Amino acid sequence: MSSDGTQKQPADDEQAQNEAAADMERLKKEILSSSPEIVIANHCFGLFELAAIYLSETPPRLVPATLAIDALSGMADAIKGRLGEHEQEIRDGIAQLRLAYVQLSTLTENHQNQS
Numbered sequence: 001m002s003s004d005g006t007q008k009q010p011a012d013d014e015q016a017q018n019e020a021a022a023d024m025e026r027l028k029k030e031i032l033s034s035s036p037e038i039v040i041a042n043h044c045f046g047l048f049e050l051a052a053i054y055l056s057e058t059p060p061r062l063v064p065a066t067l068a069i070d071a072l073s074g075m076a077d078a079i080k081g082r083l084g085e086h087e088q089e090i091r092d093g094i095a096q097l098r099l100a101y102v103q104l105s106t107l108t109e110n111h112q113n114q115s
Helices: 010-033 036-056 062-078 084-114
Strands: none
Touching (some): 036 062
């Protein structure tokens, strides 16, 4: 049933499925028209953002941040030399995340010791 109390029609379901399939086809074409370096760099930037979000929490969520940083580092190491123009930016981001992690973990540890 829909929110107005009427039953959904099979045609509505079929139309929704057709629209979803068309959306997937557009996404596939968009991905195929981009270079793999760009697509992979975007995934790396997503992992960077994930780690940064965990580190920005109060208190910082260090364990999940470590997982995101390690995943980003592992991906970057596995494809070293093949990311093109974005590689240095990603490597710099990893260094920034690691520095932030060390600083925040030290501050968190000192705060816990004072409590």
